[in-house]
Amino acid sequence: MDDHTAPGGSMRRPDEGTLARIAEALAFTPTAAYSAPHDYPHAANTFEPAPRLARERVDADVYRLYAHVPFCNYACSFCCYAKKVGVEREQMARYVATLKRELEWIPEGTPVNQFFIGGGTPTALPADLLDELLGAIAGRMPYHGDPVHTVEASPESISDAHLAVLQRHGVRRVSMGVQSLDDEVLDSVRRSHGPDLALETCRRIIDAGLILNIDLIYGLPGQTHAGFRRDFQRVADAGVHAVTAYNLRLNERTPVSRALSPGERFDIAGLMGWRAFVRDTAAEFGFSQTRWHTFKRLDTIAARHQWLPTAGADMRGHQFGIGMSARSSLGHNVYRNHHNLETYMARVRDGESPVQEVIRLGPQDLRTQFIARSLGDGQVLSKARYAEVFGNAIEADHGETLARLAAGGLLADTESSVSLTEDGRLLHDLVTLSFYPGPARQRLLQRLDTFQLTDLSDRRPRPALQ
Ligand code: SF4
Structure with missing residues (x-):
């Protein structure tokens, strides 16, 4: 077994022979x-245009549901998700009404085994609008089994009123983007919350009895291994149940790439070294690696959550997605809704399919x-x-x-x-x-x-x- 982390957690590079073999x-x-x-x-991004294509109805006893809420309070420079910044309440209210209308595609009474409200930042919605959305889902799709539903959040947007809404609708897990607890790193990626607010918000969510996962990113501009380890220790001390640690991903839609020095960009050795370091840091603070990016404290309520598959054993999908840019996996097709907010809303309002692209799985x-x-x-x-x-x-x-x-x-x-x-x-x-x-x-x-x-x-x- 090769190990690319030196004792004490500092990183050592794989030797040249190993790198040549891997390359x-x-x-x-x-x-x-x-x-x-x-x-x-999805990662291959091989969608073909298919404006207004009707989604296939599948013979599923139970569905997974994804709802996309694209609103954010700021635009992080590493983010390539479908999002809108600076939207007024009136447009948000129309958007929630549109989501409810799109949800009517699902026959009333169809059970949902797991839903995920992602974004964007769902808690950028005022609490009463989030309440309306979650109420519509629960009213149409009875919860199946012992589900752990998730809502994404950001440190500055989730209020006590939001927490009360989540509790009322049986949402048991919050996934919150924190990314870093270093002021300079946060500034460099244009996050507008500081570390103290992030930690205080962690404590409020945990005190409300919810499972809390936070996202951290490694490979950000100016970030060091020692800094990452310090961040991890602080979130562990705050009682966070699970950490999803991603490497920074770059593409033409992520302006952060311009802020990276050449030495900060991953090569194979750098990627392997960081990942070994993250794995060992997580273990040091009592977190077990349950998926490649996910580290959980299995002695906490985090152990109750696991991702349910979006497709059955026959490889046929049963996930319905609502919202701007949302994806549905139904049968052997993957559909993506229109990425423009007003076009998406107009389509649904006019009784048309909001689908804009499709991948037909061969x-x-x-x-x-x-x-x-x-x-x-x-x-x-x-x-x-x-x-x-x-x-x-x-x-x-x-x-x-x-x-x-x-x-x-x-x-x-x-x-x-x-x-x-x-x-x-x-x-x-x-x-x-x-x-x-x-x-x-x-x-x-x-x-x-x-x-x-x-x-x-x-x-x-x-x-x-x-
Ligand atoms: S808060 Fe999340 S969705 Fe919004 S810009 Fe930042 S990373 Fe992207």
């Missing part, structure tokens, strides 16, 4: 992704999705299960990729299963991208060419696109 194994892998690669096909996409949601999400991939679902061995589809990644020490490929090695875990997203279909990888590589960010390419052979 060879990842030869055809893009480094640009628009969301986490285990989230295929056989190759479903295979990639299977790999992304098993191997790419921290699970062991069962070869027998793969063969059962698709009617052929995984080697028939990905023999060359498996062999290359195994030779590079990133995968353990046995007769019955495929899993990530210790080095593979530190590059889980790049390993997952290696299994993407040729056209999706080609598209990501072209985007990288127009927005060259990392210096991975100087270690790697120029990819011959397939």
Whole structure:
């Protein structure tokens, strides 16, 4: 087992031999992704135009629900989410009314096993409008099982009135973007809250009896390993139940890239070193790694939450998404609503489908999705299960990729299963991208060419696109 964290938590670089071996194994892998690669096909971003396309009705006993609330109090410079800053209450009220209307697509009484209200910043809505939205969901979709529903929040926007609304509607988990507790780092990414407010808000949410996950980012401008460790210790001391720690992701929509010095941009060694450091820091403060980015205190109420799948064992999706830019996974189609706020609202108001784009999942996409949601999400991939679902061995589809990644020490490929090695875990997203279909990888590589960010390419052979 290779370990790229030196005793005491400081980072040491993998040796040149290790880096050369890994670079060879990842030869055809893009480094640009628009969301986490285990989230295929969204991360591949291969949507086709499909204005007003009607969404397929699927035969599901229970749905997952996503509602997008795009409003924010400020625009963070690393953010590539669909958001609107500076919106007045009147427009927010019309938006909530539109969400309620779109929700009518779901037959009344259809149970929901888990909903996630994301954004944007849902708590940028005044508390009474959030109340109206959650009331509409609960009124139409009875809760199924013992669900842990989530609402996203930001430190400066969530008031005691919001907390009371969440409690009233049985929302048991808040996911709050904190990102850093360093004033200078927060300033550099244009967050308009300070560390004290963030910690005070953590305590209020915990005192209200809710599960609290906070997001931290590593790789921000001016951020140091010591600073990240200090932040982690402070949120642990505040009693936070779970931490989602992301590496900074850059693309053409993230102005933060201009604030990074060349040495701050990730190369393979830097990414592996940071991830080993984050893993060890989380363990030091009593957090267990439950997914690649997620670290939980399993001796707290955080243990009650787990993500429910958006698709069944037959790979058919059953997630409905409402709101501007929201995505629905229904059957073998992924739909995305229009990204313009007024156009989205006008479509729904006029009784039209708000869908603007679609990905129709073909056989190759479903295979990639299977790999992304098993191997790419921290699970062991069962070869027998793969063969059962698709009617052929995984080697028939990905023999060359498996062999290359195994030779590079990133995968353990046995007769019955495929899993990530210790080095593979530190590059889980790049390993997952290696299994993407040729056209999706080609598209990501072209985007990288127009927005060259990392210096991975100087270690790697120029990819011959397939
Ligand atoms: S608060 Fe969240 S959604 Fe809004 S700009 Fe910042 S990161 Fe993006």
